[in-house]
Amino acid sequence: MARTGQQLRVRTAKAMAQSGRPSVKTATEKKSGLGDRLRYMFDNSMSAGTPALVAWLTAATLLLILLFAFILTVTGMGNDGTDRNFFEELFYNLLHALDPGTIGGDVGSWPFLLTMLGLTLGGLFIVSALIGVLATGIDSKLADLRRGRSIVLEEDHTVILGWSESIFTIISELCLANESRKDPVIVILADRDKVDMEEELKVKVPERRGTKVICRSGSPMDIDDLRLSSHDTARSVILLAPDSDDPDSEVIKTLLALTHEGNEGPRIVAEIQDPENIEAAQLVGTGRTTLLDIRETVAKLVVQTSRQSGAAAVYTELFDYEGDEFYFFEDHGLAGSTYAEALQAFESASVVGLIDDGVSKLNPPPGTVITAEQTLIVVVEDDSVLDGQSRSLTEPALTMLGERLSDEAQPTQALVIGWNDRAPIVVRELDRYATPGSTLTVLTTYGEPDLPAMSNLAVTVVKAPSTSRAVLNEHVLADLDQIIVLCYDRDLDIQTADSRTLVTLLHVRDILGKVGSDVPVVSEMLDDRNRVLASVADVDDVVVSGEIVSLVVTQLSEDGRLESVFRELLGAEGSEIYLRPAEWYVKPGENVSWATVVAGAARRSETAIGLKSELLAEPGMRFGVVVNPPKSQTYTISAGDAVVVLAEN
Numbered sequence: 001m002a003r004t005g006q007q008l009r010v011r012t013a014k015a016m017a018q019s020g021r022p023s024v025k026t027a028t029e030k031k032s033g034l035g036d037r038l039r040y041m042f043d044n045s046m047s048a049g050t051p052a053l054v055a056w057l058t059a060a061t062l063l064l065i066l067l068f069a070f071i072l073t074v075t076g077m078g079n080d081g082t083d084r085n086f087f088e089e090l091f092y093n094l095l096h097a098l099d100p101g102t103i104g105g106d107v108g109s110w111p112f113l114l115t116m117l118g119l120t121l122g123g124l125f126i127v128s129a130l131i132g133v134l135a136t137g138i139d140s141k142l143a144d145l146r147r148g149r150s151i152v153l154e155e156d157h158t159v160i161l162g163w164s165e166s167i168f169t170i171i172s173e174l175c176l177a178n179e180s181r182k183d184p185v186i187v188i189l190a191d192r193d194k195v196d197m198e199e200e201l202k203v204k205v206p207e208r209r210g211t212k213v214i215c216r217s218g219s220p221m222d223i224d225d226l227r228l229s230s231h232d233t234a235r236s237v238i239l240l241a242p243d244s245d246d247p248d249s250e251v252i253k254t255l256l257a258l259t260h261e262g263n264e265g266p267r268i269v270a271e272i273q274d275p276e277n278i279e280a281a282q283l284v285g286t287g288r289t290t291l292l293d294i295r296e297t298v299a300k301l302v303v304q305t306s307r308q309s310g311a312a313a314v315y316t317e318l319f320d321y322e323g324d325e326f327y328f329f330e331d332h333g334l335a336g337s338t339y340a341e342a343l344q345a346f347e348s349a350s351v352v353g354l355i356d357d358g359v360s361k362l363n364p365p366p367g368t369v370i371t372a373e374q375t376l377i378v379v380v381e382d383d384s385v386l387d388g389q390s391r392s393l394t395e396p397a398l399t400m401l402g403e404r405l406s407d408e409a410q411p412t413q414a415l416v417i418g419w420n421d422r423a424p425i426v427v428r429e430l431d432r433y434a435t436p437g438s439t440l441t442v443l444t445t446y447g448e449p450d451l452p453a454m455s456n457l458a459v460t461v462v463k464a465p466s467t468s469r470a471v472l473n474e475h476v477l478a479d480l481d482q483i484i485v486l487c488y489d490r491d492l493d494i495q496t497a498d499s500r501t502l503v504t505l506l507h508v509r510d511i512l513g514k515v516g517s518d519v520p521v522v523s524e525m526l527d528d529r530n531r532v533l534a535s536v537a538d539v540d541d542v543v544v545s546g547e548i549v550s551l552v553v554t555q556l557s558e559d560g561r562l563e564s565v566f567r568e569l570l571g572a573e574g575s576e577i578y579l580r581p582a583e584w585y586v587k588p589g590e591n592v593s594w595a596t597v598v599a600g601a602a603r604r605s606e607t608a609i610g611l612k613s614e615l616l617a618e619p620g621m622r623f624g625v626v627v628n629p630p631k632s633q634t635y636t637i638s639a640g641d642a643v644v645v646l647a648e649n
Contacts, residue, residue, distance in 0.1 A: 050137030057130050064126065065093040068119045093119055152214055154185045155233045158557060159266075161220035161254055162240035163190035163197070168204045169528065169550035170238060175211040176321035177558055180384040184211045189229040191219045220254040231258060232265055236557040239270035241294065248277040255284040263287050269556045271549065274421075290556050290563050297552060298545045299425035300570045302524055305543055306414075306482045307433060308579040309520035310612045312543055313625040314644050315577070317610075318379065319551035324628040326555070326565055327383040328355065329376040340366035340602045342376065344595055347392040348385070350609050350628045352646055353377035353565070353575075360564040363575035363607040363646040377565060379609055379628045392631040396599035400592045402585045411437035414457075415475060417466050417504055418486035419444040422524075424452055426484065431457045432572060443475055446491040467503045476508050478515040483508060485523040487545070498530040505534060575646040579612055582641040589638065595631040601645050610644035611635060 069090040158174055160167060171186060178184035188197060197215040205213075218225030220239070231237050239254055241247040251270050258268060268289040272278055281291050305312040317323045329349075334342050342351045343366075353362035355375040362377065370376075380386060414430055416423065419442065430440060434456040442449055442461045449461050464471045476483070485504050487497040505523055512519060525531050525544045534542045555562050568574035585600030585608065586592045594611075601608035609627060613635070616624030627644065635641075 050133060050140065053133040053137075054130070057126055057133065061094075061123075061126050064119070064122045065090055068093045068115065071115065149217065149228065151228050152187050152216065152230045154187065154214070154230055156235045157185035157187055157230075157233075159229045159231045159234045159237045160186065160188045160240065161190070161226075161229070161231075161237065162242050162250075163188070163192055164240045164243055164546075165527070166546045166550040166553070167240060168201070169547050170240075170554050171201065171205050171213065172207075173321050173551060173554040174557075175205070175207070175209045177554070178211045179209050180382060186211060186213045187216065187229045187234070188213065189216045189218055189220055189225065191217070193217060221250060221257055223257050223260065226254075226257050234266045236267045236269065238553055238557050239268060240553075241271035241273050247273050248281070252277070252281050252284060255281060255289060259285040259288075267557065267560050269553055271553065290560060292549065292553055292556065294545075294549050295422045296425055297549060297570065298524065298543065299422040300429055301548055302422070302426055302484060302486075302522060302543050303429035303433070304570070304577065306430075306484045306520060306522040308642075310579055310625050310642065311577060312522070313612075314579070314610060314627060315548070316551070317625065317627045319548065319555060321554070324350075324379050324381050326352075326562060327378055327380055327386065328559065328561055329378050329386050329389075331387070332370075332376045334370050334376070335372040337370050338366060339364050339368040339370065342370055343598050343602055343607065344392055344394075344396065344631065346378070347390045347394075347632065348628070348630050349378045349380040349389050350598075350607075351376050351378050352607050352609060355561065355564075358561075358564075360561070360568060361574070362565065362568050363605075363648070366602050366605060381628075392595060394593050394595040394632045396596040397592060398596075398599060400587050400590050400596050401600045401603060402583050402587055409435045411435050411439070412481040413438070413477075413479060414440045414482045414484070415480055416440065416442045416484045416486065417444070417472075417508070418488055418501070419447040419449055420486055420488060420490045423447075423486055424450055426486070427454075427457075427459065428452045431455055441475055443471070446488050467500055467507070469507055472504070472507045472511060476511045478512075478517040480517070480519045483519055483521045485521065487524055487526050489526055494526045498525055498527055501525065502530065502533055575607070575648050577609075578645050578647050579642040580645060580647075582611070582613075582637045582643050583639075585643050586637050588641075589636070591634050591636045593631065594629045594633045594635065597635075597643060598631070601643065605647075607646040608643050609646060612642040612644060613638070614640060 174186055194215045194217045201213060216228045218228050220226060239251055242250050244250060255270060263285060265288060268285055270289060270291055271294055272281055272291050273294055275293050275295060278291055278293060301315060318325055334345055353360060354364055355377060412434060431454050436456045438457050440457045440459045443466055445466045451459055485501055487501050489497045501523055508521055523542050525534060525542055528544050528547045531542050531544050585597050598608045610625060612625045616626050
């Protein structure tokens with residue numbers, strides 16, 4: 001067909017030539033004349049943008065003043081009769097071309113004045129065009145800056161890839177963590193408008209505490225866009241799970257883009273929504289990537305906090321940077337001391353474990369001897385105060401230690417209201433902690449609960465409206481030991497799901513108040529803003545899914561060693577957080593130092609890290625929790641107080 005078309009064009013051209021009619025060139029026909037080639041070269045130069053336009057205008061200006069300088073020199077016309085050489089005329093003409101007002105000072109013959117008028121008019125055209133070109137170029141450059149397409153020239157910064165509601169909590173926490181650093185920088189790369197990101201951050205994270213936040217627009221999955229963040233020179237990279245239909249696939253693609261040049265580079269912390277994708281993600285970036293299973297983390301925290309009132313406040317204190325959190329102390333000077341002695345060593349730092357050959361161990365046996373090579377895991381306000389940490393001078397009052405050992409475990413009754421993708425993990429964890437003979441009722445409006453294999457729990461599933469007062473009256477009973485309210489985020493949008501949860505919480509707390517029950521109620525909220533509304537329902541603990549994950553992600557991005565600490569803290573093996581009656585550790589009604597409480601816990605092979613008491617409660621709260629009090633601080637232990645400890649069971 002192509003050959004036939006070419007033959008047809010040839011025959012047509014011959015026919016037109018024979019008929020005497022000129023051939024007509026079409027717009028797409030190849031041209032080879034000198035004018036066409038010059039026009040083609042001119043078009044190519046103009047496509048270079050503002051620099052090419054300025055170059056052409058400069059050339060036009062030179063040509064203009066050269067022409068008029070030549071005319072004035074040859075004709076001998078001069079201003080007020082003064083003779084000038086060619087170069088003086090050249091400079092004089094340049095002033096006329098650039099400044100139209102110069103003509104007002106010209107004197108001389110009419111031919112000279114008319115010549116200068118022509119030069120000035122030509123200059124007006126060139127200067128006007130130059131101003132327009134420069135204005136367009138500046139506007140284009142500003143538009144590029146607004147698009148956020150320039151590369152970031154930073155080092156030792158934190159890079160956040162992607163955008164979600166959790167980014168505001170992460171940035172707030174990073175700003176707190178960066179207070180002890182010099183000129184800290186956070187770089188955000190997301191497939192969003194740069195100005196929109198900056199405006200939203202300005203509203204939701206107004207207090208930066210000296211941290212500079214830089215936004216860039218681009219896809220984290222694109223290698224070229226990824227270079228805009230200078231991730232290779234960063235201290236750490238946080239990869240957020242996007243709000244899309246398949247977030248894990250996008251996370252894995254971004255991990256491939258980050259590690260396509262090898263595994264050398266900064267630490268990467270990535271969120272994974274579906275546990276089934278963990279293995280695939282682990283194949284990418286082995287050795288420098290920490291994967292956070294969102295479902296597993298949230299589900300375990302829900303169960304941990306539901307077992308004991310006040311636990312959520314402890315976890316939040318340990319996971320955020322507002323108060324005291326986990327740090328690592330290498331030059332501790334406690335070589336040769338036992339772990340029990342180390343517990344009493346520092347005035348304002350709580351020793352909670354050891355790291356030996358990269359393996360962490362929380363709450364080791366009291367008789368464990370510490371070596372110089374081991375790193376202490378401590379709970380302290382900030383790592384900057386570790387080097388100047390003073391030794392404790394408070395001696396524990398061993399005569400004030402409690403006598404009671406423990407209560408015998410009894411079967412429990414639990415109620416789970418709601419169902420989502422995290423619910424099977426919640427039920428599995430409840431079964432792990434339950435005593436044989438315990439029962440669990442699952443009340444849900446949506447979904448078909450897929451229950452895991454049970455060892456200790458007898459589970460009953462009830463399909464009914466979970467916001468119905470009549471239904472809740474039937475199942476919210478006084479003899480329950482724990483109540484968990486889950487969000488319907490699999491079936492409803494975020495705000496609707498949280499609204500259903502809030503309505504359920506109001507009914508549950510009102511029912512418990514009427515039956516005189518003080519059972520802890522734990523709920524998860526998808527939007528952190530709804531946590532304030534949940535407090536109206538007088539709920540003991542509210543686990544905000546997005547917020548708690550954001551806190552963990554931020555901690556892991558700052559220190560990769562925390563991964564093993566958090567795994568033990570939330571896992572099935574090792575020590576966990578418990579809130580146990582204070583009379584187990586010290587005699588009630590006595591004024592004792594915190595060092596005495598720590599000694600009472602060490603005698604039980606436990607590590608005391610905090611205290612829960614009504615005396616510590618702020619106005620409007622049922623209880624207060626303090627973590628890592630000074631060893632010299634004294635407390636009067638009363639009924640209902642609890643000691644926060646790390647223990648194996």
